[in-house]
Amino acid sequence: MHISEGFLPLTHCAAWACASAPFLAHAVSKLNASRDKRYLLAASAGYLFTLTALKLPSVAGSSSHPTGVALGTVLAGPAVMPALSLIVLLFQALLTAHGGLTTLGANVFSLGIAGPWTTWLLWRFALRCGLGDKPAIMLATAIGSLATYACTSLQLALAHPDATGGVAAAFARFAAVFAVTQLPVAAVEAVFTVAVLRALVNSGGVRIDGWEAWAQR
Amino acid sequence: MGGMGTTMRNLILLMAFSAALGVAAWSLASATGRVDADERVSAMLPPPSRPALWDPSEHLQALSFGGQAAIGVALLAFAWKGLRRRAS
Numbered sequence: 001m002h003i004s005e006g007f008l009p010l011t012h013c014a015a016w017a018c019a020s021a022p023f024l025a026h027a028v029s030k031l032n033a034s035r036d037k038r039y040l041l042a043a044s045a046g047y048l049f050t051l052t053a054l055k056l057p058s059v060a061g062s063s064s065h066p067t068g069v070a071l072g073t074v075l076a077g078p079a080v081m082p083a084l085s086l087i088v089l090l091f092q093a094l095l096t097a098h099g100g101l102t103t104l105g106a107n108v109f110s111l112g113i114a115g116p117w118t119t120w121l122l123w124r125f126a127l128r129c130g131l132g133d134k135p136a137i138m139l140a141t142a143i144g145s146l147a148t149y150a151c152t153s154l155q156l157a158l159a160h161p162d163a164t165g166g167v168a169a170a171f172a173r174f175a176a177v178f179a180v181t182q183l184p185v186a187a188v189e190a191v192f193t194v195a196v197l198r199a200l201v202n203s204g205g206v207r208i209d210g211w212e213a214w215a216q217r
Numbered sequence: 218m219g220g221m222g223t224t225m226r227n228l229i230l231l232m233a234f235s236a237a238l239g240v241a242a243w244s245l246a247s248a249t250g251r252v253d254a255d256e257r258v259s260a261m262l263p264p265p266s267r268p269a270l271w272d273p274s275e276h277l278q279a280l281s282f283g284g285q286a287a288i289g290v291a292l293l294a295f296a297w298k299g300l301r302r303r304a305s
Contacts, residue, residue, distance in 0.1 A: 004269070046293035046296060052285070053285040053286040055253065095281035100269060102270065156262065160263065177258050178258065
């Protein structure tokens with residue numbers, strides 16, 4: 001989901017940075033107001049740092065990495081994720097040549113906003129629909145991971161529309177490449193995230209809305 | 218608190234194991250000729266319109282990937298210590 005330097009016009013870079021800015025400002029204020037949750041935030045950031053460093057072999061001759069945003073989204077809420085994502089993306093842009101500095105706003109939008117909010121909304125919706133805690137979080141994690149890559153596909157399609165099919169055709173082309181690679185990775189991430197959350201909840205040290213019933217089963 | 222401490226210690230060990238697994242997976246991905254999905258999509262685009270503002274060397278990139286995983290494990294260790302202290 002990392003858009004590298006030079007693949008977005010500067011006007012698009014500025015637009016995505018502007019779109020991400022209010023979410024980032026809100027995230028920073030939430031972080032300042034969540035000092036009592038700093039250890040959960042550290043665990044969320046640690047999970048994000050570790051998982052985005054894992055490049056996993058996938059199908060169709062491709063490799064990709066998990067997004068790692070679901071744990072923080074569930075533990076601390078989606079509002080803080082733009083700030084955590086910014087730290088990780090800045091580290092990667094400066095030191096691992098993944099992403100870029102001018103594309104930072106676009107990458108924060110996909111990893112820190114689109115992914116976490118999709119995960120959170122889907123998780124809450126699934127719980128409300130009566131889906132069990134375990135399948136709800138697995139579904140939300142997997143779809144949230146795919147949503148991150150769908151957002152990247154849209155960002156690239158807006159910048160590079162297909163000559164004949166326009167933005168929709170370009171989106172389909174990019175999303176098809178990401179989807180094939182990311183589906184197995186998202187499935188693995190969903191199982192792994194649920195295992196980590198389950199361990200935290202069952203230990204009694206972490207309480208998550210709607211998870212008590214599952215922990216007692 | 219023993220349960221929480223044990224859980225966090227296990228999580229840190231799991232993350233360290235995952236990092237090691239990641240290095241192995243990355244090596245496997247490279248050895249089997251797998252192309253990063255981002256690079257695959259980038260290859261479908263026109264060439265970059267401008268050079269990278271900052272282009273770290275391959276050596277620094279490899280070190281940084283390990284460093285990133287290490288930072289993740291360190292953050293989890295910090296969380297473990299803090300949660301254990303707070304609960305006690």
